[in-house]
Amino acid sequence: MISSATTPSGISVNASSERLVAQLIDNAKRLSVEVTKTHAGTVIVDAGVNCAGSAEAGLLIARICMGGLGHVARRIAFDPQPLWPSYLEVHTSNPVIACLGSQYAGWSLSATKEQTGGKKFFSLGSGPARALAGKEALFDELGYRDRHECGALVMEVDRLPPQVVIDKVLNDCGLAPENLVIAVTPTHSVAGTVQVVARVVEVAMHKAHVLGVPLEEIVEGSGSAPLPPPAPDGIEAMGRTNDAILYGGRVYLTVKSDAAAKRLATELPSSNARDYGRPFAEIFKSFNYDFYQIDAGLFAPAEVWISSLESGATYHGGQVNKALLDTQWRALGVTA
Known part of the structure; x- marks a missing residue:
């Protein structure tokens, strides 16, 4: 648990990401995203539902997800035998707030088919607007809430949100309709794949939290993960993006004490898990x-x-599982 006394004071993830949100909207054509407004004025950025989207849009959305408190970049591997030719690098000097207070997809947003007038809707909201609503118990543990007149939310879903869900977000965040921006990134889209793999440090932070390691111990976080090609459907995309982190993700954390460092090195890697060793899509199907x-x-x-x-x-703990990724990704016709 981290107390409000140790939470970085004066940090607003919504204020810090506001400039990035403006860049996403202002460069919509170049980024291959579509920007629309609801009747009340809420901005919807479609980054892959009815348009192509782009990797560059995904990078920008990933930075927005981190509340403007992280760096995300795409690199090309020049090693003789790279894990994968393209990968993402992520860094933050505010890992608790950037990753858990903003980036973590923890806000459950749903609507019945009666409410939508069609089919039911479900999405896990991520990004800085979560800290305005504070609907998750996690925010009580972090001792963090944001207060800002504007907010941005990211939804990893394959359809645009219905008005009933938008209204819920506005109400819970206390925002005027024109001050909310929602970006939609289907997992199988280019932008969606990027923003999911960019969660490599966030996944480590969440695991540390699950393990009960005091979050105030962690002061810096960096990571990298291979960037797979987008998949033709949501299930396959979920498999590839999870495999990229679980079997190809590398994270470097700086912590305060030796006790925390030793424990995290031993217990944090994915190889400790019961279900480790099979492609994620296969595991998902088996359950x-x-x-x-x-x-x-x-x-x-x-x-x-x-x-x-x-x-x-x-x-140091764990290791990448190149063999598993090779088996999965070379099946696409790609050689290392």
């Missing part, structure tokens, strides 16, 4: 597509380095 039946310990990076400020020592 009848019930996400919550999967061992929660699986959701972690493959390999970690943890440095201690107390002693200066660095501890």
